[in-house]
Structures are given as C-alpha cells and as structure tokens.
Amino acid sequence: MIFGLFGKRASRRSPVDTLFARVAEASRLPALYIEGGIPDSFEGRFESLTLHVFLVLRRLRELPPPAAELAQEFVDACFAYLELGFRNGGVSDIAVPKKMKKIGQMFYGRVQAYEAALATSGPGALAEALGRNACAAEAAPALAAYMLTAQEQLASAGLDDILSRDDLFPAFVAPEAAHDA
Numbered sequence: 001m002i003f004g005l006f007g008k009r010a011s012r013r014s015p016v017d018t019l020f021a022r023v024a025e026a027s028r029l030p031a032l033y034i035e036g037g038i039p040d041s042f043e044g045r046f047e048s049l050t051l052h053v054f055l056v057l058r059r060l061r062e063l064p065p066p067a068a069e070l071a072q073e074f075v076d077a078c079f080a081y082l083e084l085g086f087r088n089g090g091v092s093d094i095a096v097p098k099k100m101k102k103i104g105q106m107f108y109g110r111v112q113a114y115e116a117a118l119a120t121s122g123p124g125a126l127a128e129a130l131g132r133n134a135c136a137a138e139a140a141p142a143l144a145a146y147m148l149t150a151q152e153q154l155a156s157a158g159l160d161d162i163l164s165r166d167d168l169f170p171a172f173v174a175p176e177a178a179h180d181a
Contacts, residue, residue: 015163020077026169027052035174037139047134050110059154146172
C-alpha cells in the first residue's frame with residue numbers, strides 16, 4: 001500500500017515539474033523587466049516568479065480535486081527551485097534555511113497582498129500592491145493590467161489545460177505599444 005502512494009505522487013511529479021518550468025520561463029520574459037518595470041535582479045526575478053506562481057495557484061484552488069494536491073506539489077517545486085538558486089549562488093548550507101524562511105515569508109506575504117488586491121474592484125489596489133513589491137510605481141498599472149489579463153486567460157483553463165498548455169500567460173504589452181498597434 002505504501003508503495004502505491006509513492007507511485008501516485010511520482011506519476012504527477014513530471015507534469016508538475018513541466019508546469020513549473022513553463023511558469024518560470026514566463027516569469028523571465030524580457031518585456032516584464034524592460035517595459036514592466038520589474039528590476040532585473042535576484043529580487044526582481046523572485047517577484048516576477050511569485051506573481052506568475054500566484055496566478056496559477058489561484059486557478060488551481062478553484063478547480064476540483066486533484067488540483068489542490070497538485071497546487072501543493074507546484075509550490076514545493078517552486079521552493080526547491082529557489083533553494084537550488086541559493087545553493088548554486090554560493091549560499092552556505094547553514095544560511096540556506098534562514099534564506100528559505102525569509103523567502104517563504106515574502107512569498108506568502110505577496111500572495112496575501114495580491115489576493116486582497118484582486119478581491120477589490122478595479123486595478124488600482126493591484127497596481128498599488130505591485131508598486132510596493134514587484135516593480136517601479138510608474139510601471140505598476142501596466143503590470144496590473146498584465147496580471148488581470150493573465151487571470152482572465154487562466155479562468156477558462158481546466159486542470160489538463162494548465163498542465164499542458166504552453167500559452168498560460170499573455171504577452172506583456174506596454175501601454176504605449178498597445179496604443180501604437
């Protein structure tokens with residue numbers, strides 16, 4: 001019986017890892033840093049990853065089982081990736097747990113802030129939260145518009161879509177580029 005439990009988790013691990021890789025790739029799109037105002041630094045990359053992971057987690061929470069289990073595995077994959085980044089960046093084995101605790105607090109703080117902002121009507125609260133955490137204040141409205149568009153796109157995605165679709169997130173379009181089109 002115990003071996004069956006491991007088999008179920010291992011069979012989903014590959015799709016979760018693939019999903020996380022696609023989310024991480026989307027979080028590194030140059031437009032998010034160039035036009036989106038996210039700093040191109042470790043902290044900025046963390047902020048971009050967090051907002052993309054948040055959007056997928058939010059959708060997974062809305063879906064029926066086994067989405068909640070997959071959501072936890074998705075978060076685990078995210079934190080394993082961040083831990084590996086610390087270790088590859090030369091952070092000592094003794095300091096990694098402290099760094100991971102701080103990253104966890106930051107991650108869940110961002111999740112709460114973005115969730116609260118999305119619970120309000122209009123993009124103002126989301127832009128304010130993004131300006132405090134993820135990007136330059138002047139770029140926050142464009143990043144908020146991106147997140148709202150991504151949320152709308154994910155709202156129609158089922159679990160199979162989330163696990164297999166390459167285009168989980170829209171292209172980031174800066175406001176001046178949208179007017180020129």
